[in-house]
Amino acid sequence: MTKQQSRTLQTRARLLDAAQEIIGELGYEGLRTQEVVKRAGVAKGTFFAHFPDKDALMEILIAAEMDAFLDQAETAPTPDSIEALMAMIMPLIDFMRCERYVFDVILRHSGAAAKDNIGPIALTFARQDEVFTKLLENAPFRKDISAGLMGEGIQAFAIQALALDFCTINNEMPLEERLSIYLDAWLLPEG
Amino acid sequence: MTKQQSRTLQTRARLLDAAQEIIGELGYEGLRTQEVVKRAGVAKGTFFAHFPDKDALMEILIAAEMDAFLDQAETAPTPDSIEALMAMIMPLIDFMRCERYVFDVILRHSGAAAKDNIGPIALTFARQDEVFTKLLENAPFRKDISAGLMGEGIQAFAIQALALDFCTINNEMPLEERLSIYLDAWLLPEG
DNA sequence: CTCCAAAATTGACCATGGTCATTTTATATG
DNA sequence: CATATAAAATGACCATGGTCAATTTTGGAG
Numbered sequence: 001m002t003k004q005q006s007r008t009l010q011t012r013a014r015l016l017d018a019a020q021e022i023i024g025e026l027g028y029e030g031l032r033t034q035e036v037v038k039r040a041g042v043a044k045g046t047f048f049a050h051f052p053d054k055d056a057l058m059e060i061l062i063a064a065e066m067d068a069f070l071d072q073a074e075t076a077p078t079p080d081s082i083e084a085l086m087a088m089i090m091p092l093i094d095f096m097r098c099e100r101y102v103f104d105v106i107l108r109h110s111g112a113a114a115k116d117n118i119g120p121i122a123l124t125f126a127r128q129d130e131v132f133t134k135l136l137e138n139a140p141f142r143k144d145i146s147a148g149l150m151g152e153g154i155q156a157f158a159i160q161a162l163a164l165d166f167c168t169i170n171n172e173m174p175l176e177e178r179l180s181i182y183l184d185a186w187l188l189p190e191g
Numbered sequence: 192m193t194k195q196q197s198r199t200l201q202t203r204a205r206l207l208d209a210a211q212e213i214i215g216e217l218g219y220e221g222l223r224t225q226e227v228v229k230r231a232g233v234a235k236g237t238f239f240a241h242f243p244d245k246d247a248l249m250e251i252l253i254a255a256e257m258d259a260f261l262d263q264a265e266t267a268p269t270p271d272s273i274e275a276l277m278a279m280i281m282p283l284i285d286f287m288r289c290e291r292y293v294f295d296v297i298l299r300h301s302g303a304a305a306k307d308n309i310g311p312i313a314l315t316f317a318r319q320d321e322v323f324t325k326l327l328e329n330a331p332f333r334k335d336i337s338a339g340l341m342g343e344g345i346q347a348f349a350i351q352a353l354a355l356d357f358c359t360i361n362n363e364m365p366l367e368e369r370l371s372i373y374l375d376a377w378l379l380p381e382g
Numbered sequence: 383c384t385c386c387a388a389a390a391t392t393g394a395c396c397a398t399g400g401t402c403a404t405t406t407t408a409t410a411t412g
Numbered sequence: 413c414a415t416a417t418a419a420a421a422t423g424a425c426c427a428t429g430g431t432c433a434a435t436t437t438t439g440g441a442g
Contacts, residue, residue, distance in 0.1 A: 166302040
């Protein structure tokens, strides 16, 4: 009963290519499903036969970018200071703040979808945990908590710093400075 | 040139009442603007003459609930332990997780709108900062960082705990337990 | 009281994400 | 090759948030 896969894969690839092309021109927020199917040369319904909804497509594309940053982080040496850690995660953070819409999509899906299946972005966050845990195991930071917990805190503070960075009340301080303060207090407490 | 205010206020109140009524029956996610204007007895356009968009209405209603919790927290005594602190903030957290949609709205607006004006939810978060700062000033927690910074961390960890609680990967641990672990590590470090 | 300008309201209309019964296409089988 | 059948694609259609030119209401000035 296993029938035509090549056609399916081809269509999916065309949709993804078209989406990426549009994002290159108009940014993530500017993407319209109508334009995607038009460029892919398929009908509206075909889009939704391949992706449950528009968010699912966005998740795939955004998670792919985030994963690329994690690939780099994975091969990096153990950070020997907060600065080294910051340098390692800033590329990812910069992507996360490239558009308000991107940050919103990431937020919506970081804690996984409301549905039962786990989306690409939630998987990326899980992978972040792993990567951070491994990196922090031998780093010269506090020793009273596990590397995994340290990693979760870094995630939490990164999101907090990003949220405040998008905020008009609080954006007199640059994101990097704010995040540095958070990470100092979190990873090198003196009390 | 100052003309009719009573009419405006009345209409606005009717819209808000209708919205609250619907939320009582169907929850926040179940609210449709069409149903709001129908119950308020006005036309569709009137809704958008009073609120920039549906999110703005949601913000008002959700921020009002959150503010009520802050009112209580404001009159509470200084927490003398993590448990006491948790007891103080759990009502607010429970509201924030009452619906996935509610949490999403809060997240979207906690870091303020992308626009230049500051929404009610962002103001609530700013007020949270103030309330926490005052409460933590004399609390028996770490002394190496400011009360304000401690408060920001509590916010960050609360959101992280909420996000993971909505997540299918990570919800084998109850929110309260996870948040306790975070706050212990954040407010009472031993390294 | 009449008339005017600003404020408020209206509802037809639009944009866009998403659905689904129907049609087309590919492939396995006799 | 002909046929059956399941996968894939189609596009008219729907739901809902949001817009805006036209209309009605309001309160004050003369």
